[in-house]
Amino acid sequence: MPKEPFDPELDDLLREMHSLLDQETPEVDPADVATDLENMELELEKSHQVTAADVEIDYARFYDEPIPVLDEPEPPAPAPTPQEASVEQPKYWTQTQRLPKHVAKLAQNQEQAYADWLYEQDHRADLPPKDTHHRSLRRWPEDQPPEDVPAPKKKRHVLRNLILFLILLAVILTAVVVFVLPRQPVAAAGLGERKDGAATILLAGMDQGGMRTDTMMLLSVGCTDGGLSLVSLPRDTLINGGYTVPKLNSVFAANNGGQEGIEMLLTRVGEIIGFVPDGYMLIQLDAFVELVDTLGGVTFDVPVDMYYNDPSQDLYIDLKAGTQTLTGEEAMGVVRFRSGYADADLGRIQVQRALLSAIFDQIVSPAGIAKSPALLQILLNRTTTNLDAANLLWLGKAVLAADRSKVETVTLPGNAQYIGDGSYYILDPASVAQTVNAYCNPYTRDVTVDDLSIRTG
Secondary structure: OOOOOOOHHHHHHHHHHHHHOOOOOOOOOHHHHHHHHHHHHHHHHHHOOOOHHHOOOOHHHOOOOOOOOOOOOOOOOOOOOHHHHOOOOOOOOOHHHHOOHHHHHHHHHOHHHHHHHHHHHHOOOOOOOHHHHHHHHOOOOOOOOOOOOOOOOOOOOHHHHHHHHHHHHHHHHHHHHHHHOOOOOOOOOOOOOEOOOOEEEEEEEEOOOOOOEEEEEEEEEOOOOOOEEEEEOOOOEEOOOOOOOOEHHHHHHHOOOHHHHHHHHHHHHHHHHOOOOOEEEEEEHHHHHHHHHHHOOEEEEEOOOEEEEEHHHOEEEEEOOEEEEEOHHHHHHHHHOOOOOOOOHHHHHHHHHHHHHHHHHHHOOHHHHHOHHHHHHHHHHHEEEOOOHHHHHHHHHHHHHOOHHHOEEEEOOEEEEEEOOEEEEEEOHHHHHHHHHHHOOOEOOOOOHHHOOOOOO
16 A cells, blocks of 8 residues: 655644643654555454454345355265275265256355355346245255166157158058059950950960961950960961951961051951950060970970971971870970870870969979069060060969869860861850850950851851
8 A cells, every 4th residue: 555645734733732731741752643544454454354254144044954064075985996996886965966067166165156156047138936946956865866867768750750750651652552553454345244254365376477366365364263365266267358368377467467466356356255355465486485385394295296397487396105205396396296195286286285384383383483574574575465564464373373273274175077178177156055154254245156257157
């Protein structure tokens, strides 16, 4: 504190007071007086200093019970030994542990500042109500630590995931319904009400030139008790129309093949059986060879010795009678061989049906089913059809579900006759109607002779 200069007026006042009291005024050194005044001011200032002992904090104002004055922090404990570290230490909760670090330090070193901070916290508008705030700062008893507060759970967007799942499921189901769900093939026009799960498909095997349908059969599902039948259509069947050679196997080529040729073939077949088939499959004979080879051959009892050599058709057949495993080319030779049968084309048809039954048995065997993807690919690559994937799936399931011991194989009834210079197969209308109703009619109404348009001469 800076020293004030000595005041002469104060000296005169003192002298006057001494004279009134009849006292002799002592001589006073101004420097001594200034020193005494300075000492008095220091003593007075020192007497008014505020210490921690002079401060009394009304803790009850902030808490339900007084909080004792915190002792000075103890020195850090020595590091535990490995044995001590392996033992789980109990948890003790103290007031300073629940406070922010900077506030805890403030409480230990500066009590008045700590009290001011507490007062500010009690009057903050952004804190919970007073009772809740006090409870949050209250010291927890050492023997009753607070329960662990669980970590906030992550948001599991359940509703969003559910919606995404339902959308994905709807897309999958739509794809199944549109592309995969089996669907029964049905002709655009027919005889009215249909039998449940019944359909008839025209199967036609093309020769190497790809213009003549040398093998024709009606594959029927659900039309018999066994559920599956093959009705052969002789290729030399006499038909209506102004064809140079009015045989059934010439219709496709006479109408330039392709879509026009197959539509006319369906029409002529419809005239013979009384209704148009529900679909068609034109199969190249090369596919037959490849399919048998993919199966690993087919076991078949060749009924007679077969020998035929025709370089113009690139056809060579040389097989001995008896049970044997045929390759694709050898099986094709059995299908095409016709000259060694006593009943000519009818004998050939019976052998063809027997061979196809043997191939079918091998396809539906466990080994054949294992090769079904490759077999299906061959058919798709070498087959022309108006059946879509859903129709093919339905047909495949129906064929696999059929009782193989009851598969029916027949030929439309008739007899061979020569007309002019050619041999033709003449159908018997009444017998044809009976055969159709028994094996390949998918409708509830029977076919009658009036429904047929068969040329007999």
